[in-house]
Amino acid sequence: MKLSKLLLTTAAAALAVTGVSVSAFSADREVKIAGFGAKSGVVRSFGVNTEAVMKAAVKHINDKGGIKLGDGTMGKLTASFDDDRCNAEEGISVLRRIASTDAVVAVGPTCSNVAEPLFGILQKKVDDASDSGLQMPIFTDTAIKGGLAKISQWAFRNVPNETVMYQTMFKWLMGKHPGIKTIYGGVEEDFAHSRFTWYKVMKVRSAEAGYDVKGESKWLLNDTNFTTQVREMKKAKPDAIAISAHPFTTCGVLKEMQRQRVKPKLLIGLTSSSSLETLNGCAKQAEGIIIPTSFAPVTDDARAAAAATAEMGGSADLHSAAAWEIVLILADVMEKQGIMAKPDTLQADRRKIRDGLASLKSTAGLLGKIKRTEEGEATKPYLYVHAKTGEWAVLHDPSQQ
Amino acid sequence: MDFYYGLLQIIGMHTILGLSAYIVLLTGQVTLAQAGFFAIGAYIAGMLTVLAGWHLVPSMLVAAVVSGTVACLVGFPALRIKGLMLVVATMAFGEAVRLFWFNFDYQRSKGEALVGPLGGEGFKQIRYFPENGWTTGEVATFVWIWVALIMAALWWIDRSRAGAVLRAVGEDELAAQSVGINLTAVKVTAFAVGGFIAGIGGAIYAHYTTHIEHSNFGVILATFAIAYPILGGLTNVVGTLLAVIFIQGFLVEGLRFLGDWRNLLFGALIVLAMNVRPRGLIDERAMLFLRRMFGLAKRGTNA
Amino acid sequence: MDLVDFVQSITDGLLFGATYALIGIGFTMIFGVMHKINLAYAATSIAGAYVSWAVGTLLPLPALVTFVVAAIGGGIVGYLVYLCCFKFIPVTSPLATLLGTVGMLILIDEIIVHETNGMPQPYPALFDDVYFEIGEFYGIRGDLLFIFFLSLIATAILLYILYRTKLGIATRAVAQQPVAAQLCGISIERTNASTFVITGLLGGLAGAMIGASVGVLSPLLTLPITIKGLIVTVIGGLGSIPGAIIAGLLVGAFENFFQALRGVTERDMYVMLLLFAFLTFRPGGIFSKTTSRD
Numbered sequence: 001m002k003l004s005k006l007l008l009t010t011a012a013a014a015l016a017v018t019g020v021s022v023s024a025f026s027a028d029r030e031v032k033i034a035g036f037g038a039k040s041g042v043v044r045s046f047g048v049n050t051e052a053v054m055k056a057a058v059k060h061i062n063d064k065g066g067i068k069l070g071d072g073t074m075g076k077l078t079a080s081f082d083d084d085r086c087n088a089e090e091g092i093s094v095l096r097r098i099a100s101t102d103a104v105v106a107v108g109p110t111c112s113n114v115a116e117p118l119f120g121i122l123q124k125k126v127d128d129a130s131d132s133g134l135q136m137p138i139f140t141d142t143a144i145k146g147g148l149a150k151i152s153q154w155a156f157r158n159v160p161n162e163t164v165m166y167q168t169m170f171k172w173l174m175g176k177h178p179g180i181k182t183i184y185g186g187v188e189e190d191f192a193h194s195r196f197t198w199y200k201v202m203k204v205r206s207a208e209a210g211y212d213v214k215g216e217s218k219w220l221l222n223d224t225n226f227t228t229q230v231r232e233m234k235k236a237k238p239d240a241i242a243i244s245a246h247p248f249t250t251c252g253v254l255k256e257m258q259r260q261r262v263k264p265k266l267l268i269g270l271t272s273s274s275s276l277e278t279l280n281g282c283a284k285q286a287e288g289i290i291i292p293t294s295f296a297p298v299t300d301d302a303r304a305a306a307a308a309t310a311e312m313g314g315s316a317d318l319h320s321a322a323a324w325e326i327v328l329i330l331a332d333v334m335e336k337q338g339i340m341a342k343p344d345t346l347q348a349d350r351r352k353i354r355d356g357l358a359s360l361k362s363t364a365g366l367l368g369k370i371k372r373t374e375e376g377e378a379t380k381p382y383l384y385v386h387a388k389t390g391e392w393a394v395l396h397d398p399s400q401q
Numbered sequence: 402m403d404f405y406y407g408l409l410q411i412i413g414m415h416t417i418l419g420l421s422a423y424i425v426l427l428t429g430q431v432t433l434a435q436a437g438f439f440a441i442g443a444y445i446a447g448m449l450t451v452l453a454g455w456h457l458v459p460s461m462l463v464a465a466v467v468s469g470t471v472a473c474l475v476g477f478p479a480l481r482i483k484g485l486m487l488v489v490a491t492m493a494f495g496e497a498v499r500l501f502w503f504n505f506d507y508q509r510s511k512g513e514a515l516v517g518p519l520g521g522e523g524f525k526q527i528r529y530f531p532e533n534g535w536t537t538g539e540v541a542t543f544v545w546i547w548v549a550l551i552m553a554a555l556w557w558i559d560r561s562r563a564g565a566v567l568r569a570v571g572e573d574e575l576a577a578q579s580v581g582i583n584l585t586a587v588k589v590t591a592f593a594v595g596g597f598i599a600g601i602g603g604a605i606y607a608h609y610t611t612h613i614e615h616s617n618f619g620v621i622l623a624t625f626a627i628a629y630p631i632l633g634g635l636t637n638v639v640g641t642l643l644a645v646i647f648i649q650g651f652l653v654e655g656l657r658f659l660g661d662w663r664n665l666l667f668g669a670l671i672v673l674a675m676n677v678r679p680r681g682l683i684d685e686r687a688m689l690f691l692r693r694m695f696g697l698a699k700r701g702t703n704a
Numbered sequence: 705m706d707l708v709d710f711v712q713s714i715t716d717g718l719l720f721g722a723t724y725a726l727i728g729i730g731f732t733m734i735f736g737v738m739h740k741i742n743l744a745y746a747a748t749s750i751a752g753a754y755v756s757w758a759v760g761t762l763l764p765l766p767a768l769v770t771f772v773v774a775a776i777g778g779g780i781v782g783y784l785v786y787l788c789c790f791k792f793i794p795v796t797s798p799l800a801t802l803l804g805t806v807g808m809l810i811l812i813d814e815i816i817v818h819e820t821n822g823m824p825q826p827y828p829a830l831f832d833d834v835y836f837e838i839g840e841f842y843g844i845r846g847d848l849l850f851i852f853f854l855s856l857i858a859t860a861i862l863l864y865i866l867y868r869t870k871l872g873i874a875t876r877a878v879a880q881q882p883v884a885a886q887l888c889g890i891s892i893e894r895t896n897a898s899t900f901v902i903t904g905l906l907g908g909l910a911g912a913m914i915g916a917s918v919g920v921l922s923p924l925l926t927l928p929i930t931i932k933g934l935i936v937t938v939i940g941g942l943g944s945i946p947g948a949i950i951a952g953l954l955v956g957a958f959e960n961f962f963q964a965l966r967g968v969t970e971r972d973m974y975v976m977l978l979l980f981a982f983l984t985f986r987p988g989g990i991f992s993k994t995t996s997r998d
Contacts, residue, residue, distance in 0.1 A: 039661065039664070040664040040814060040817060041813075041817060041822060041923075042817065042822040042922060042923055042924050043822055044817050044818075044821050044822040045821040045822055045823055048821055082657065083657075083660075083663065083664070085664075088610045088612065088617060089411055089606075089609070089610060090653065092407065092609070092610065093404070093407055093408060093411060093653075093654065096403050096404040096406075096407040096408075096537070097404045097654075097657075099403060099404070100402065100403055100404035100405075113523070113612075113614060113616065113617075116523065116525055116612040117610040117611050117612035117613075120525065120526060120527070120528055120610070120611025120612050121531065121611055123531065124528070124531070124532075129534075130532075130534050131531050131532065131534065132530070132531050132533075132534045132535055132536050132537075133528075133531035134403070151525075151526070189521060189968055189969055190503060190521050190615070190616070190969070191521070192521060192522050192523060192614060195521050195522060196522060218967065218968045218969070219968055220968055220969075221924065222922075222924040222925065222927065222928045223968070224720070224914060224917065224918045224925065224928070225716065225717075225720045225917070225918075225960070227713075227716040227720075227845065227960075228713050228716065228960060228963055228964050229968075231712070231841060231842075234841055235841055247823070247824050248824045248920060248922045248924055251824055251826075251918075251919060251920045252918045252919060252920060255832070255918070255919035255920075259832060259833075259835050259845055259847075260835065260843065261835070276823070277823045277824060280823050280824065280825065280826070281823070281824035281825065281826055281920045282824075282826060282919065282920065285919075426799075431799070431802065478980075478983075478984060479983075481987070482983055482987055484942075485735060485741050485934075485937070485938065485942060486938055486942070486983060486987065488741065488934070489934045489935060489937070489938045489979070490938075490979070490980070490983050492931065492934065493935065493976040493979045493980065494976070496931070496972065496976060497973055497976045500969070500970070500972055500973045500976075501973075503969060504969055504970065521969075619927075620927060620930075620931060621927075624806050627803075628803055628806065631799045631800065631802070631803045632803060661818065664814045664817070664818070665811070665814050665815065665818060667810060667811075667814065668807045668808065668809070668810030668811030668812075668813075668814055669807070669811050670807075671803065671804070671806065671807030671810070672788050672789060672804050672807040672808055672811065674807075675789070675793060675800040675801070675803050675804035675807065676788070676792050676793060676800075676804065678800075679793045679794055679797035679800035680797060680800070681800075
């Protein structure tokens with residue numbers, strides 16, 4: 001009996017594997033965008049929010065009539081979303097799956113440790129016949145670790161440029177609080193993004209702005225005890241403390257700082273912390289933390305996007321809101337390039353989208369104009385926000401000077 | 402089609418990882434060190450193809466020899482203990498290897514960019530396959546040649562006297578010792594062979610993902626390495642392959658249409674599988690059944 | 705780095721080690737009674753803490769009640785783990801049990817992630833505003849001191865149950881001689897189940913203490929605690945409760961000491977080295993007798 005069950009399971013497994021959706025093109029010309037990112041594990045909120053934002057943005061475009069295709073007919077935009085578990089292998093597998101469907105472009109992933117390998121399997125230079133890498137345009141909304149899009153000419157990102165943001169923010173802070181001279185760092189040492197941001201961005205840029213960097217204390221992604229690290233901070237007696245870590249340890253450190261009564265005159269955080277998680281975990285201790293971010297509901301467009309996302313059950317933050325811009329940019333590029341959205345034009349459509357994205361010099365964004373670089377990265381408008389009574393409030397808008 | 406080739410690659414390299422634990426499990430030892438050997442294979446092979454510009458096959462072999470040697474060296478002290486102590490000791494070793502790569506920097510400039518492993522930020526641009534124009538299908542074939550070689554070798558070992566010795570140690574150490582089997586030699590050999598196989602798997606992994614970092618080789622991966630043979634059953638190598646198809650093909654990729662339920666079902670189905678088939682998917686009874694079917698068919702053709 | 709710093713980091717580590725000790729006791733007890741590893745144990749602890757967090761979001765509870773709810777939650781989850789991974793899997797398949805508990809670990813983690821979207825959740829603490837300052841830079845955390853003493857009390861209660869009650873005698877009897885115990889009319893199944901409930905209660909409390917000491921709960925906690933708990937179990941000697949307590953404190957102090965000395969990236973390597981040293985020179989753990997057991 002048991003054996004038949006086993007055979008059944010195997011058969012079911014085989015069926016499920018082979019039964020990947022190879023849905024045919026429907027009559028009313030659908031243009032498919034495939035989203036992917038983490039929807040399991042500790043970063044699940046990334047995927048949940050991005051999915052909601054994408055759905056909201058797709059609805060927004062379809063409500064306006066959809067996309068005008070190359071032959072003048074109107075196409076409807078559709079979006080799917082797959083989970084990659086924030087795992088490199090699975091991310092690659094998901095992208096190959098997307099490439100095997102009729103999706104014209106992929107949006108994702110959420111994790112830098114997936115984005116980096118993923119861009120590696122793409123063709124490095126377009127039209128390089130000797131490079132057998134995948135030819136599929138990817139537009140990334142969340143994975144933020146610096147300088148990844150240059151890995152492939154098929155990869156594009158719409159993530160904030162941390163270097164620029166921290167550079168100007170430190171300069172601004174220097175002007176605003178001339179009494180604050182010294183800075184000390186706290187870094188989550190084993191996570192690629194936070195590590196990169198402290199050593200290559202915050203540390204360098206604050207020194208450039210004239211701060212005296214007193215050093216840094218380090219901890220690991222899933223550490224629980226921060227007494228030693230906070231004591232190091234206390235001993236350095238810095239005027240300002242910059243924390244480059246993700247919400248879980250950021251909160252742990254902030255709570256320990258409260259216990260040991262470490263009260264810097266300025267507290268600076270990592271871009272990724274300007275989402276709901278930090279305030280959810282430790283609103284009281286995070287009070288006053290200043291973070292540069294590429295999203296806040298300050299313009300009409302941004303407010304509308306945030307409201308539409310909330311309707312879909314997600315929250316628009318600096319990561320997910322980028323997906324809104326991405327969908328709008330893609331819709332624009334598709335119309336300009338005149339994609340056909342027919343089965344036999346699939347690869348040509350993908351190529352058109354890539355070329356369209358590569359030729360963009362600037363795009364519209366929720367906070368204003370976004371500049372695009374040669375390498376496929378974005379330079380997004382940004383704001384400085386700070387935590388105020390349990391919410392993010394805008395502290396300063398550098399574009400309004 | 403590329404997607405299926407990609408999936409075949411994943412199944413292939415996880416099968417190799419599972420088989421590296423299979424041979425150790427045969428001797429009755431539960432090891433959580435395989436992720437460590439996998440990491441050694443990945444980093445060494447990656448460094449050889451990217452920094453030294455070697456061809457992939459010799460790089461893989463060197464990587465496998467290195468991790469096999471490390472396994473042999475670790476095996477001597479580690480295999481004096483058994484049971485839970487060995488589980489924890491091998492886990493600690495695996496973690497130590499991961500932490501080693503976490504602290505390891507060795508970069509050289511290649512063109513305009515710096516390449517090579519860089520501690521916490523990982524080792525990027527291991528693009529041997531696309532740079533040399535290998536298609537996904539060719540890579541899948543390449544991976545499966547290795548899988549076939551390793552499976553055949555293990556199958557042959559299983560059927561030979563060596564296999565009987567391994568299983569004897571696994572079933573009853575005392576009895577095995579009393580018929581003159583050198584326990585340490587047997588266990589350390591199995592451990593070294595396991596390390597060698599895991600090194601090959603790791604080398605493939607590094608070139609599959611093109612970017613590796615220490616966090617890829619944690620305890621979770623080590624747990625999966627033993628999960629495949631345990632779930633598949635220790636009767637023969639096919640069980641491991643079947644378990645990999647079950648986990649990577651069915652639970653991870655096949656259940657994707659279930660959306661959020663997939664994540665929840667993953668753990669639940671492993672629990673269920675172990676309750677329903679505690680001796681693994683392919684146990685002795687299943688083999689007996691298959692053999693009888695096979696035997697009957699044979700008799701039929703003979704008649 | 706001077707002497708005062710050393711003393712300070714060792715004190716911090718010792719206090720935090722109390723939570724490792726609690727987890728270690730759970731692992732070691734289950735191993736002592738059933739001779740099996742329950743890899744889902746640390747997940748059970750964190751699940752208990754999450755249960756109390758969930759109850760706390762529905763109706764506001766004082767911190768102390770939250771901890772009690774966490775212990776009860778841990779007990780319930782512990783029993784569920786027993787049902788799913790131990791009750792129906794035959795004793796002759798230890799590997800199946802091992803893998804079953806891994807599945808359970810993944811399942812518990814994923815349920816938590818599903819319910820909270822993986823976001824860190826605030827967790828209440830007692831005495832977290834108390835900080836005994838000694839000089840300008842040194843001091844002792846009031847909440848860790850509380851956790852330390854609570855762990856001692858919990859252990860004392862556990863030892864009382866084990867050595868002074870009928871249930872405890874039955875548990876120890878099964879641990880030492882299952883067949884003889886059965887002949888004396890002790891139900892092995894019931895004893896095993898009660899072991900899981902008792903260790904679950906203890907684990908839930910440990911999870912709550914860990915949550916309280918960090919101030920936030922996250923599914924990120926389960927894996928490192930599993931690893932630390934296993935290391936503590938082995939250093940303490942399998943099945944030895946006093947050994948687990950001392951080993952927990954030792955590991956806590958040791959890792960903090962090396963963190964202060966060599967930095968956080970190398971810290972865990974030294975913990976592994978400590979483990980290797982024990983495995984080589986004292987494979988039976990801290991309180992090993994001359995004859996070592998399996």
